[in-house]
Amino acid sequence: MKYRVHVTLKSGVLDPQGKAIHHALEGLGFDGVRDVRAGKLIELELEDDSAGEGDIDQMCRKLLANTVIENYRIEKVEAAGQRS
């Protein structure tokens, strides 16, 4: 089983990395960008007989995301055999 975990900063939390990207894009001449937020993407490949989504949720709470300032979203991708 393959899962993708999207970790993003909660709205209202300052995002200096996103600000830096925004500034750099403007410097490159890309106008029309209103806002940039930077987050993390973690791809997990689990053994086929493992617990699945409940386990991933625990991993997010314990390690992958800081739930005080970050949201996370779990997305199931596909069986491990068919890699994109």
Place this chain on the structure above:
Amino acid sequence: MKYRVHVTLKSGVLDPQGKAIHHALEGLGFDGVRDVRAGKLIELELEDDSAGEGDIDQMCRKLLANTVIENYRIEKVEAAGQRS
């Protein structure tokens, strides 16, 4: 317009951050994790009259992704008004 850019390391490229996460998950007692890959997630909010996906592609090539070692994927999310 809101877009999400997923930046992931190409397969074959060493991923020390992913390795560290994998190791930490095992330390927390999560068995059954076969592989972990860490990537970046960049959320862009563009002005409604801006060029759209072609522009985002240029941003990826010029700044957001290092195309030598990274793949990127552009996902259109929704109109800017309806924030998730």
